Amino acid sequence: MTEEKRVAVVTGGDRGIGRGITDQLLKDGYYVVIANRNEEAGKKAVEELNAQGYEGKVVSVAGDASKKESHERFVKAAVDNFGRLDTYVNNAGIAQIKLLKDETEADMDEIFHVNVYSVLFGMQAAAAQFRKQDDGDKIRKIINASSIAGHIAFDMLGAYSASKFAIRGLTQAAAKELGREYITVNAYCPGIVGTDMWDYIDEKMVEAWGGNKGDYLKKYSGAITLGRVETPADVANYVSWLASTKSDYMTGQAVQIDGGIQFI
Ligand SMILES: NC(=O)C1=CN([C@@H]2O[C@H](COP(=O)(O)OP(=O)(O)OC[C@H]3O[C@@H](n4cnc5c(N)ncnc54)[C@H](O)[C@@H]3O)[C@@H](O)[C@H]2O)C=CC1
Numbered sequence: 001m002t003e004e005k006r007v008a009v010v011t012g013g014d015r016g017i018g019r020g021i022t023d024q025l026l027k028d029g030y031y032v033v034i035a036n037r038n039e040e041a042g043k044k045a046v047e048e049l050n051a052q053g054y055e056g057k058v059v060s061v062a063g064d065a066s067k068k069e070s071h072e073r074f075v076k077a078a079v080d081n082f083g084r085l086d087t088y089v090n091n092a093g094i095a096q097i098k099l100l101k102d103e104t105e106a107d108m109d110e111i112f113h114v115n116v117y118s119v120l121f122g123m124q125a126a127a128a129q130f131r132k133q134d135d136g137d138k139i140r141k142i143i144n145a146s147s148i149a150g151h152i153a154f155d156m157l158g159a160y161s162a163s164k165f166a167i168r169g170l171t172q173a174a175a176k177e178l179g180r181e182y183i184t185v186n187a188y189c190p191g192i193v194g195t196d197m198w199d200y201i202d203e204k205m206v207e208a209w210g211g212n213k214g215d216y217l218k219k220y221s222g223a224i225t226l227g228r229v230e231t232p233a234d235v236a237n238y239v240s241w242l243a244s245t246k247s248d249y250m251t252g253q254a255v256q257i258d259g260g261i262q263f264i
């Protein structure tokens, strides 16, 4: 029996959680487009993956995910290289470490453009492609990055938390709008994941509150029931399920995959 070809776009798929998702989807048999604002990092990730035996199954495309036209190019890269699109992972995001009293209009514009508008534009571009494909009742998937901070806000991460609450709202509304078109929309909500993003958060918290490098990662990860910092692979294992047919009957959900930090 021939395996059906499945193609995914992963924004920010070159590093951190996105890279974990890229690696896992390739292992699952997906063809993957790494879509990222940093062209060199995208190319380097593809070279590494080619060396691991994935040549011809992974490409990169550069673009700023906060712009609508970038997502149209990300989708085009999937279709031009691999012929179709099955799964769109809106993973790219940034953090901002500031008290709300210090947030500027420019800060809010930046974080909402990168973390929220990007997800809306990604969903629009993916759904437009899904409509062009003759897929019958096959379920196509949109998967968005929220956070545990999208369920309960963190201080110093107020704007970031608001942006991740917004992802839950967009995910629910899109699930309702797209369900009858055989498109599911879900979100993943990681906890404290050891990536460049947490290095940045820790560094900025040290600047604001004092202490030494690593102190705040240690403090926040102290709340993890399973007793260790989350890895990109922990998140990717869940996204792998969301991207598989096993999750076909789930839509509109934003599940916390956090090692047991928040029990809501
Ligand atoms: N690290 C953590 O503890 C958690 C992370 N998350 C979310 O998971 C996602 C991935 O986070 P990490 O891997 O930790 O971050 P990271 O900083 O390691 O990687 C972020 C990726 O997004 C890309 N990116 C950022 N802005 C972009 C833009 N405008 N256009 C295109 N690409 C852009 C970066 O180049 C990079 O590839 C983010 O949405 C983040 O908010 C959620 C919960 C916890």
Ligand SMILES: CC(=O)C(C)=O
Pocket: 095, 147, 148, 149, 190, 191, 192, 193, 197
């Ligand atoms: C970065 C982030 O979402 C958390 C909760 O650490």
